[in-house]
Amino acid sequence: MKIVAMGRALPQYVLDNQELSGMVETNDEWITTRTGICQRHIAKGETVVALASQAARQALAQSGVPLESIGVVIVCTFTPDTATPSMACMVQKELGLPQTVLAFDLNAACSGFVYGLAVAEALMDRQGCHALVIGGELLSRLVDYTDRSTCILFGDGAGAAVVSPAGSRTVTDFGADGNAELLSGGGYNINGGREPLRMNGREVFRFAVSTVPGSIRRVVEQAGCTLEEVDHFVLHQANHRITEGVARHLGVNLDRFYENIVHTGNTSAASIPLALWEMQEKDLLHPGDRLVLAGFGGGLTWGAMLLNW
Numbered sequence: 566m567k568i569v570a571m572g573r574a575l576p577q578y579v580l581d582n583q584e585l586s587g588m589v590e591t592n593d594e595w596i597t598t599r600t601g602i603c604q605r606h607i608a609k610g611e612t613v614v615a616l617a618s619q620a621a622r623q624a625l626a627q628s629g630v631p632l633e634s635i636g637v638v639i640v641c642t643f644t645p646d647t648a649t650p651s652m653a654c655m656v657q658k659e660l661g662l663p664q665t666v667l668a669f670d671l672n673a674a675c676s677g678f679v680y681g682l683a684v685a686e687a688l689m690d691r692q693g694c695h696a697l698v699i700g701g702e703l704l705s706r707l708v709d710y711t712d713r714s715t716c717i718l719f720g721d722g723a724g725a726a727v728v729s730p731a732g733s734r735t736v737t738d739f740g741a742d743g744n745a746e747l748l749s750g751g752g753y754n755i756n757g758g759r760e761p762l763r764m765n766g767r768e769v770f771r772f773a774v775s776t777v778p779g780s781i782r783r784v785v786e787q788a789g790c791t792l793e794e795v796d797h798f799v800l801h802q803a804n805h806r807i808t809e810g811v812a813r814h815l816g817v818n819l820d821r822f823y824e825n826i827v828h829t830g831n832t833s834a835a836s837i838p839l840a841l842w843e844m845q846e847k848d849l850l851h852p853g854d855r856l857v858l859a860g861f862g863g864g865l866t867w868g869a870m871l872l873n874w
């Protein structure tokens with residue numbers, strides 16, 4: 566499987582730490598030192614469908630892949646505009662993709678994009694087609710802006726990848742462990758209102774730093790290479806300190822981990838494709854580069870993937 570091109574879309578409105586400090590009792594210094602985040606984009610009228618479609622259009626234009634070659638559309642999200650129609654069906658309509666397309670949403674929270682790529686790879690084998698894998702989230706929908714322990718972290722956005730069945734097979738490692746104590750939200754309460762996102766930050770931190778390094782080691786080992794031979798590590802952008810912790814556990818220099826959390830915050834399933842888009846824009850990705858992607862988060866879920874660019 567090969568990622569042919571990336572696209573991205575971010576809401577126009579930027580909520581910085583200064584403005585957040587006027588909404589809850591917090592300050593720029595606390596947020597930047599504990600999380601690495603200075604600002605996040607927040608939707609004011611934009612929808613998941615609009616952002617996902619914009620990102621997908623950009624990726625398709627850059628890829629040169631004709632619309633008729635797209636046989637699979639997966640939108641990875643746990644904050645869809647509607648449960649039905651799915652965001653993937655709406656993207657099919659927005660982009661005028663063939664009606665023969667297999668289109669569905671995938672909810673694996675912050676691991677969504679990595680899960681989505683793996684599912685797309687399997688489906689492309691069956692269908693003999695290209696795929697569109699999109700991570701699109703409006704976390705601001707579920708954030709309680711009176712809860713200072715969560716509202717500082719999350720942002721909105723979408724990133725899209727056009728994926729081809731050409732190239733070498735990826736190597737993956739996945740896991741899930743049902744747990745509503747550490748991170749939950751988006752359900753309906755007794756009055757029919759949506760439950761906001763609630764999180765035990767310390768425990769989520771521990772879960773991430775103890776699970777992700779093992780998952781990364783397993784894909785590297787299965788691929789028959791070493792950590793030294795990986796060109797880029799692209800982790801879900803949850804918190805700079807989590808990335809630091811994972812790098813330390815692996816004994817890998819932090820500068821091999823791409824980070825953009827400083828200006829996007831945590832955008833869940835959109836965070837890895839947003840990072841890949843930026844890396845492509847900065848010309849950091851070259852044919853044959855070995856990448857390890859790693860997602861982790863709500864569910865709990867986690868997933869690592871080794872692929873060649």
Ligand code: ACO
Nearest residue numbers: 590591595599675713714717766767769770803804862863
């Ligand atoms: N500003 C100022 N003070 C704060 C804030 C804030 N925004 N939030 C919490 N505090 C206070 C607490 O009230 C507490 O005060 P106390 O000691 O007087 O009780 C103190 O800071 C320490 O609180 P902790 O929650 O222990 O702070 P911690 O150092 O653990 O940092 C954080 C909190 C940043 C949330 C951290 O736990 C973390 O990053 N965890 C991982 C969370 C994460 O990344 N989640 C996303 C992954 S899953 C997904 O992406 C959906």
